[in-house]
Amino acid sequence: DQQVKQNSPSLSVQEGRISILNCDYTNSMFDYFLWYKKYPAEGPTFLISISSIKDKNEDGRFTVFLNKSAKHLSLHIVPSQPGDSAVYFCAAPRGEAGANSKLTFGKGITLSVRP
Amino acid sequence: ETGVTQSPTHLIKTRGQQVTLRCSSQSGHNTVSWYQQALGQGPQFIFQYYREEENGRGNFPPRFSGLQFPNYSSELNVNALELDDSALYLCASSLDRGPYNEQFFGPGTRLTVL
Numbered sequence: 001d002q003q004v005k006q007n008s009p010s011l012s013v014q015e016g017r018i019s020i021l022n023c024d025y026t027n028s029m030f031d032y033f034l035w036y037k038k039y040p041a042e043g044p045t046f047l048i049s050i051s052s053i054k055d056k057n058e059d060g061r062f063t064v065f066l067n068k069s070a071k072h073l074s075l076h077i078v079p080s081q082p083g084d085s086a087v088y089f090c091a092a093p094r095g096e097a098g099a100n101s102k103l104t105f106g107k108g109i110t111l112s113v114r115p
Numbered sequence: 116e117t118g119v120t121q122s123p124t125h126l127i128k129t130r131g132q133q134v135t136l137r138c139s140s141q142s143g144h145n146t147v148s149w150y151q152q153a154l155g156q157g158p159q160f161i162f163q164y165y166r167e168e169e170n171g172r173g174n175f176p177p178r179f180s181g182l183q184f185p186n187y188s189s190e191l192n193v194n195a196l197e198l199d200d201s202a203l204y205l206c207a208s209s210l211d212r213g214p215y216n217e218q219f220f221g222p223g224t225r226l227t228v229l
Binding site: 004006009032036041042043044045046089091093094101102103104105106107108 | 119146148150155156157158159160163171173205207209212213214215216217218219220221222223
């Protein structure tokens with residue numbers, strides 16, 4: 001049961017252009033969402049988050065948009081840089097009793113930024 | 116400030132064997148979570164420890180077990196290894212167990228079961 005879905009396994013963009021990474025979720029209990037970035041041979045690192053009371057959160061070149069009615073969020077990277085090439089995971093913690101910080105991850109999107 | 120460290124980096128075992136993976140949490144963090152990342156998949160939650168007690172478990176069989184020590188470091192033990200246990204095992208620590216506490220991941224242990 002894939003509660004967080006990243007349906008596009010990969011994305012390739014030109015340096016300087018916008019990268020848009022999409023994520024869908026099915027669990028209405030999710031009220032907080034995170035994006036993690038992962039380089040090979042490293043653990044995931046936190047990138048940006050958004051609470052369900054907002055529809056947008058911005059941090060430098062990174063913006064996350066949340067559409068609760070569609071159960072959809074997207075990560076925008078503008079402008080994209082070659083160092084952004086990595087696997088990006090969308091994740092949500094479960095807000096229920098017991099391990100309520102358990103993260104449910106999507107399968108990830110491999111972003112390649114071409115110089 | 117030292118980040119989350121894991122040992123060993125790589126491990127090769129055969130089916131039926133047992134393995135212990137280790138994790139040192141970030142300084143001041145009392146919560147450790149373990150995740151399994153199979154090839155081409157996102158990390159999947161195994162279990163979480165908070166102040167030396169198990170604080171929730173994912174959909175993994177009992178042969179996956181763990182411990183957390185008084186210094187909040189942690190171990191993941193897997194008995195009777197199966198081929199499907201081949202994966203990257205990630206440990207994450209956080210300041211506390213609440214859902215909005217950022218989780219800091221270690222680099223992982225790559226386990227190969229032959």
